[in-house]
Amino acid sequence: MNSKTPVDSRRPLSDGQRLALIRLLGDDDPKVHDAVKARLVACGPDVVPWLRPHLVDDDPVLRRHAREIVLHFRRADADAEFLAFCLNQGEDLDLERGIGLLCQTRYPEANLEVFTAQLDQISKELRVRSITQVAPQQRLLTVTHYLFNEIAFRGDAQYESDPESCYFNRIMERHAGNPIGLCALLLLVCKRLGLPVAGIGLPGHFVCRFQTPTVELYIDCFNQGRFLTKTDCVQYLHATNHALEEGYLAPISTRRILMRMCANLQQTYLRLNDEAEAGLVKRYLVALAN
DSSP states (O other), X not given: OOOOOOXXXXXXXXXXXXHXXXXXXXXXXXXXXXXXXXXXXXXXXXXXXXXXXXXGOSOHHHHHHHHHHHHHHHHHHHHHHHHHHHHHOOTTOOHHHHHHHHHHHHOTTOOXXXXXXXXXXXXXXXXXXTTTOOSHHHHHHHHHHIIIIISOOEEOTTGGGOGXXXXXXXXXXXXXXXXXXXXXXXXXXXXXXXXXXXXXXXXXXXXXEEEOSSOEEEEEXXXXXXXXXXXXXXXXXXXXXXXXXXXXXXXXXXXXXXXXXXXXXXXXXXXXXXXXXXXXXXXXXXXXXX
16 A cells, blocks of 8 residues: 555645745746646646746746746636626627637736727727717718728738737737627727627628618728628628528627637637637637527
């Protein structure tokens, strides 16, 4: 019989053990780093408070390794929060909060208040510019010109293999994104301005629709906010070998928008052979589909 008592990795570390692990955390040897990281991760999130001071340590190796472990636990927290959000919200969920929480699953340090403030500032500027404009269509033109010409949000031609084009915080920072991410930008700005704009999930593409009792326009945010007619959208369906189904041109709920964002993200990770990240995102898709 083995008389050794198994070590409980969750048992609180002594001061001496902490000091020893911190010293080893500053070792740049990959094998040492992997072993120390595994030990600290096994200890659970209780290690975060005493690792936090080392995020600003003078030693760049220790600083980098401490940050990696802290982010590991922050990502786990963000993952749990977003998964709960997906499970507990209805069809008309808060899209802005949803895409913010999705950002934090990859970038746990992302401050949701920052891009909310950015959207508020954009909307404030557009209110000033459109104060004399009565017709909603003219106000929409002001919005799209400002977003896609003046401050130059643009479609990322490499979006299918670039996860950063899927995360809204990175879209706001880089002014570049995939079709649905840029449409989310327009949707969130127009919501603040009271303009009747909805998301339209075409197969293989995503656009927005502006509709009043007298006007119906589609906006291709990926292509500089270009205005399309319904006929243009039908021609796109024919050109991509899709039969005309009315559902293709109907607005989709914010839950379905978030689901499609996650689906795009999962496909991007799969193209990069990143099975771990794709697996995480798949869980969100399952939760949103229920």
